[in-house]
Amino acid sequence: MINDRSEKLFQRAIKVIPGGVNSPVRFFRPYPFFVSSGLGSKIVTADHQTYLDYCMGYGSLIFGHAYLPILESVKTQLDNGTLFCIPSEKEIYLAELLTKIIPCAERVRLVNTGAEATMTAIRLSRAFTRRKKILKFKGGYHGAYDYVLVKAGSGAATIPSSDGSLQEISEETLLVEYNDFGDLERIIKKESENISCLIMEPVLANYGLLLPEKNYLTEIRKITKKYGILLIFDEVITGFRLAVGGCSEFFGITPDIATFSKSFGNGFPIAAICGKKEIMDQLSPSGNVYQASTYAGNPVSVTAAITTVESLLKNKNKIYPTIARLCDTLVMGIKDGVKEFAEHYTINSIGSLFQIFFTADAVSTPLDILKCDTKMFENLFWDLLKKNIFIPPSMYETCFISYSHSDEDIEKTIECYSDSLNKYTK
Ligand SMILES: Cc1ncc(COP(=O)(O)O)c(C=O)c1O
Structure with missing residues (x-):
């Protein structure tokens, strides 16, 4: 690996940027490589190395890097202005689009980031129920602010x-174990009068990748309804990725509020809070729940989101089966290629998401993940990097396949994973 320029850039960066990065998940020891461009499934580093990318902006780039239709629509918008802070017709169009796609979306408020979306969803829940506490899952990540940064996942996992x-x-934040309905039921029965909402990633993708067990989400929907607790699906990762209608469509469960970002704008900063009208109409200026932002609904991000969502909608019968097939091929290919070492690892996957864990057992809860071998994961990360494949550097993240990944990319990735894993057998 040639990293001379990245090393120099990092030395420069740490003098002016805390830790040399603008978000902690981007750091890995001794220093991260620096990127100069991206196209499709690949990125090019400051040292002119080309990597096959499975980080994909931590799940944001469902169409891959520099997707032409989005770039073209954004370029047209740039010529017409970038920010007005005055309402524009495109915002209505995008909101109307979401009300047709997202089952709980009777009203939509646009914001810029996932954290803003979940923070607002929680505030709305507190106002609506007049209750103070919130429920979240250990290992669930909803943004970097006080009331959800408790036993959080992603970069905060350690x-x-x-x-x-x-x-x-x-x-005021009560914690529950993912995939343990008994734990949730016990806490709800004890505290129901104080709990405003349960905020959850239906597929927990910030503590490795954990899939909901059979009927788990159905039971959650039932118990939250029974006790008047609002159910918030944080679909910042899964929204527009598992299906156009996110987990609601994928699992057939409708929450009270859902939050979206990442694949919603394919790399442009935009997020949305969607929900039933009686909850959402509490937002200022129609109600007294205050939420505001200068860049909310800015025309550049809105344009990117419209093109992303319209492209997904138009081609959904091709896109979702294709990325799921690529993911299945990858997972099956690794399993077929790595037989001797088979009892030492497991791979979780759903749709276009996958993650490998170094353990002999199935991984379905955060407690299972704590038993995994992190050193082995680190070795794999470096092995793959040497073979020009970039996966998120932490076992607590998830890998993503985009619509720009090709069959050849997947073949190459299977070979690289197999080669590395088979080496560990010796
Ligand atoms: C599920 C989930 N919710 C919320 C967030 C916070 O989003 P943002 O980083 O845009 O604030 C993230 C970020 O990774 C996320 O994965």
Whole structure:
């Protein structure tokens, strides 16, 4: 690997940017490579190395890098202005589009980031139920702010909490084990009068990749309804990725509120809170739940989202089966190619998402993940990088396949994974 320029850039970066990166998941030891461009399934580094990308902006780039139809529509918008902070027709069009696709979306508010979306969803729930506490899953990640940064996943997976967070706020957050309905039922029965909402990633994709067990989501929908607890599906990763209608469509379960970002804008900063009208109409100026943002609904991101969603809708019968087939081929290919070592690893996958874990057992809860061999994962990460394949550097993240990945990309990836894993047998 040639990383001379990346090393120099990192030395420059740490003098002006804390830790040299603008988000902690981007850092890995001794220093991350720096990127200069991306096209389709590949990225090019500052040292002119080309990597096959399975990070894909942590799941944002469902169409891959620099997808032409989105670039073209955005370029047209750039000529017509980038920010007005005055309502525009495109915002209505995008919201109308979402009300047709997302089952719970009677009203839509656009924001810029996933954290803003989930923060607003929680505030709406507190106002609607007049209850203070929230329920979240251990290992679930919903953004980097106080009341969800408690036993969170993603980059926060290895830290119990954040310095500077207020303990009196995190005390209002009750924690449950994913895929353990008994745990959820026990807490709800004890605290139901205080719990405003359950916020969850229906497929937990920020603590490795954990899939909901059979009937789990159905039971969750039933119990939250019974106790008047609002169910928030945080679909920042799964929205527009598992299906156009996200997990609601994929699993056939409708939450009270759903939040979207990432694949919604294929790399442009945009997010949405969608929900039933009686909940959403509490938002200012129609109600008293305050939420505001200068860049919300900016025409550039809105244009990118319209083109993304329209392209997904138009080609959904081709796109979703294709990316799921590529993912299945990849997972089956690795399993076929790595027989001797088979009892030492397991792969979880759904749609276009996959992750490998170094353990002999099935992985369905965060507790299972804690038993996995992180050193082996690190070895694999470096082995793959040497073979020009980039996966997120942490076992607590998920790998993503985009519509721009080709059969050849997948073949190459199977060979590289198999080669590395078979080496560990010796
Ligand atoms: C499920 C989920 N929710 C919320 C967020 C926060 O989104 P953002 O980083 O855009 O604030 C993330 C980010 O990775 C996420 O994966």
